[in-house]
Structure formats: structure tokens, C-alpha cells
Amino acid sequence: MTHYAHNGRIRIAFDDLGGRGGDPLLLVMGLGASRFWWPDGFAGELVRRGFHVVAYDQRDAGQSTHLPARPAGSPVGALLRRAAPAYSAEDLTDDAAAVMDAVGWDRAHVFGHSMGGLVAQRMAIRHPHRVLTLTTSSAMPSDAASGPSVLRHVRPATVARLARLRQPRTPEGDLALALDIARILAAPGQSVGEHDVRDFVAKEAAHGVVGFRDQQAQSRQIGARWHGGPLARIAAPTLVLHGEQDPLLRVTAARAVAAAVPGAGLTTVPGLGHFLTREVWAAYATAVRALATGSHRVSG
Numbered sequence: 001m002t003h004y005a006h007n008g009r010i011r012i013a014f015d016d017l018g019g020r021g022g023d024p025l026l027l028v029m030g031l032g033a034s035r036f037w038w039p040d041g042f043a044g045e046l047v048r049r050g051f052h053v054v055a056y057d058q059r060d061a062g063q064s065t066h067l068p069a070r071p072a073g074s075p076v077g078a079l080l081r082r083a084a085p086a087y088s089a090e091d092l093t094d095d096a097a098a099v100m101d102a103v104g105w106d107r108a109h110v111f112g113h114s115m116g117g118l119v120a121q122r123m124a125i126r127h128p129h130r131v132l133t134l135t136t137s138s139a140m141p142s143d144a145a146s147g148p149s150v151l152r153h154v155r156p157a158t159v160a161r162l163a164r165l166r167q168p169r170t171p172e173g174d175l176a177l178a179l180d181i182a183r184i185l186a187a188p189g190q191s192v193g194e195h196d197v198r199d200f201v202a203k204e205a206a207h208g209v210v211g212f213r214d215q216q217a218q219s220r221q222i223g224a225r226w227h228g229g230p231l232a233r234i235a236a237p238t239l240v241l242h243g244e245q246d247p248l249l250r251v252t253a254a255r256a257v258a259a260a261v262p263g264a265g266l267t268t269v270p271g272l273g274h275f276l277t278r279e280v281w282a283a284y285a286t287a288v289r290a291l292a293t294g295s296h297r298v299s300g
Helices: 040-048 075-080 089-103 115-126 156-163 171-185 198-206 215-222 251-260 278-294
Strands: 003-007 010-018 023-028 051-056 108-113 131-137 238-243 265-269
Touching: 003 089, 010 040, 010 089, 023 089, 023 115, 023 278, 040 051, 040 278, 051 089, 051 278, 089 115, 108 115, 108 278, 115 131, 131 278, 156 171, 171 198, 238 251, 238 278, 251 265, 265 278
Parallel strands: 023 051, 023 108, 108 131, 131 238, 238 265
Antiparallel strands: 003 010, 010 051
């Protein structure tokens, strides 16, 4: 059942994935991706480790509010230029806080993947009293603002491959597009099949979500500018996770986050790409539990 939070005129869709009564854990997914891209198996691993898990759609994704159409160019261009954005990166963190308000959480553990990790980092800076622990997975460092500081971490060839993807707007085309994306984001040589994305696509279709086809919305997301301060301000216990064979973001991104956040832990995983395959679900869930246990425990 879809629930909604509100941040001003923006409506944010979220789901309760189970574990009510456990430690509150908010999942933040990446660029252009709906909440349905969190694997059920990973959410189940987190629930079994005592978390109450909630996932949401960022604005301009999934069932959350999509901003009115306006020229925004390509996502790559939006990342590199300094044009006036449709909204700020602070707005994206406030959306996450609005979801917590709607659920009834004063504070929560926060896990963000890809651009969701970037939002999670910034939430820990802007709303420090609300973030119990921070786990950032396969994410750019918030301190990399634009231009050269971004390009040192991104693999342009992968970005170009993603930008060229085209599939028909049919159920078969939606599945093929999701599979294309997953295979590009997986580690080189890693086997990814339809079974790895079929559930995501089926959930999106059931909820009327058109996944990964609105490049203007993705450009607005990635073009949101941050003015809220550096990673050094993060006080929450922090864990940085990254696949050593990530074809989209170099491991330097993870090392930069870990170096900038006081006391942050860093775990890089051999054989893992940018796509969260089932081989790491249990290990990642165990790592998030260990981080949470190292801090004080609360109930949702």
C-alpha cells in the first residue's frame, strides 16, 4: 500500500517494507529510480536483523511529484553545468525528513545507494539530529560539487552507454530497458538476468510508474545544487560501502567520502559493481546492523 508524505507542494510516495517495532531505517534510492528498485530480498535481510524498513521515491521519480516540464538538458550536462536548478539539494533532504515525519520517526538510521547515498550524506549534514547512523553505498562524495571534482570519480564511458539506451514503451520494452541498465551497472563479467529485475518492473507497472524514461526529471534531480556545508560536519556514525568493480563510480568516490567524514568506516567489496546483486544483501544488512548496534538503539 502506497503512503504519502508532503513537503510543501511536493508529495512523496513511500512504502513500509516491514519490521514495525524495530529500529527505524530509511532507504534512499538513486537517480531516476523508484523505491521498487530496492530488492525484496535485501529488505527482508534488514528486517530479520531488527530494522523497521521504509523506502520512498525521491521527487521527480516513481509516484512522487514530478515537476512541471522545463528544458533541463541531459543528466550529464546538468551534473557539470551551473545553470539555475529546478530545486535545491536541500529540498531533497527535506523530502526525506518529511517521510520520517509521516511515519512518526523523530530519528532514523539512513541507508542511501548511488545518488540516494549523496542525499543521505547531505541529510546527515542538514538534519544531524534526525540521523542516527549513515550508510552510503556506491555514492559520489557530497564535497564534489561539479566539473573536474565530479569527473575524477565518474566513468564517462558508462554514463554514455546509459544515455544511449532506447527500448519501446511496452511491457517487454520496460523489462528490456531495466535489464540493459542492470547489466551495464553490474560488475564486468557478472551474470545478470531477467530474474534480477522482473520484480522491479512488475511493481512499477502495477503502480503506473514509467521507470528511467524521463531524462528531464533525472536532470532536475542531479542538477540540484548543494549549499549546506562539507562532509566534515557529519557527526553520525558512518559506513561507506562500494563495489571494487563499480563500472559507474570509481572506488575513489568511496575513499573520498570516508576520508572526509570524521571516524567513517570504509568497506570495498571485490567483484561487486554498482548494481546491488543478491550476493551482498546479507553482508550489507549485517554491516548496517553492526553500525547501528555500535550506536544507541531506539524503536520506531
